[in-house]
Amino acid sequence: MSQGHFITFEGIDGSGKSTQARLLAAVLKARGIDVVLTREPGGAPGAEEIRRLLVEGAPDRWSPETEILLFTAARRDHLEKTIEPALARGATVVCDRFADSTRVYQGATRGDLRDLVDRLHDEVIAREPDLTFVIDMDPAEALRRGLARQSGEDRFEDMGEDFQRRLREGFQALASEYPERCHLIDGARDPNQIAEDLAAVVASKL
Ligand code: ADP
Ligand code: TYD
Secondary structure, X not given: OOOOOEEXXXXXXXXXXXXXXXXXXXXXXXXXXXXXXXXXXXXXXXXHHHHHHHHOOOOOOOOHHHHHHHHHHHHHHHHHHHHHHHHHOOOEEEEEOOHHHHHHHOOOOOOOOHHHHHHHHHHHOOOXXXXXXXXXXXXXXXXXXXXXXXXXXXXXXXXXHHHHHHHHHHHHXXXXXXXXXXXXXXXXXXXXXXXXXXXXXXXXXO
């Protein structure tokens, strides 16, 4: 059986990841490709329950260490129940956030915990995407977009613009750390123009 492709979207809150994940999934489906569109934290029933613990409530609800464990638990469930079965049947998985978010949010911005993130990842996840789009944009603009949604899931947005600024730098550094699979994309453009760029990268890389 042919192995499907695993494509992820990363970037700060409100940068347009879910919009672009949706548009890319639609382009691939229109080409007759079997696509599973999913997201983290979540993407499987158990992982969605863990998601609520993570995205709602006060910003200091969890320590960074506890957060790493919860995100990794959710990811393991998502991997077992959704991602691995889809890839095994040859589907292409388009996922809004994956392990890079833990590397940046928990590993680089809330204490020097990257080593713990990496060790846990190697032990219980041990899967990298084939292709990752890192959507780069100004945190002030992204924050305006994100909070305008009023989703009730604003625990990380509520950590403020300085935090989002450190995240942006973290994602830029991550794209340099994994140049083979990561593509840094300018997110401050028309959504359809961004989508065209992404479809061209997918066509040339996969
Ligand atoms: P993320 O998943 O990164 O948080 P979303 O895709 O949910 O971001 O987008 C956040 C908000 O910004 C949404 O209201 C969406 O409609 C809007 N948006 C997304 N992409 C763009 C864009 N390129 N230009 C302007 N607004 C956008
Ligand atoms: P998400 O729903 O993608 O938020 P948004 O649409 O605003 O970008 O993710 C929820 C929050 O969880 C988001 O603020 C980023 C954070 N997060 C982490 O801190 N670590 C992780 O490993 C993941 C997957 C998400």
